Amino acid sequence: MLSKRLKTLRTKSNKTQSDFAKIIGVARTTYAMYEQGQREPDFATLQKIADYYEVSVDYLLGREEKKNPSWGDQAEFEALMNNPQEDQFYKEFKESPEERRKALLAAWEYLKSLDNK
Structure with missing residues (x-):
C-alpha cells in the first residue's frame, strides 16, 4: 500500500523521483525502492513525506482512507x-x-x- 500511495502522490504533484528524493533528503535510488516496495522509509522520513503531502502517516501506510482527517x-x-x-x-x-x-x-x-x- 505504501509504495502505491507514494507513487500516486508524487505523480499528482508533478515531481520526478529525483525531485522528491531531494525534498525528503534521500538518494533517488533509495526513493525508487520505496515506490517499488523493496525498501521502507524510516519513521523520520515517513513523517517528512506525510508533512510534504499534508497527509497522515496512517494514510500513507494504508491504515485510513482519508488523506488527512483534519480536513473535514x-x-x-x-x-x-x-x-x-x-x-x-x-x-x-x-x-x-x-x-x-x-x-x-x-x-x-x-x-x-x-x-x-
Whole structure:
C-alpha cells in the first residue's frame, strides 16, 4: 500500500523521483525502492513525506482512507482546490520557505484578529 500511495502522490504533484528524493533528503535510488516496495522509509522520513503531502502517516501506510482527517469534508476541500487562484496560492504556499509561510500565517492571524475588534 505504501509504495502505491507514494507513487500516486508524487505523480499528482508533478515531481520526478529525483525531485522528491531531494525534498525528503534521500538518494533517488533509495526513493525508487520505496515506490517499488523493496525498501521502507524510516519513521523520520515517513513523517517528512506525510508533512510534504499534508497527509497522515496512517494514510500513507494504508491504515485510513482519508488523506488527512483534519480536513473535514473532502468535497469542500476539493471545491476549494478547483478555484484556480486558491489552488495556485495553496501550491505556492506549500513550496515556500518556512520563514515565508510563518510570515503569511502571522499576517492571516492579524487579519482574523481585526474581525474580533
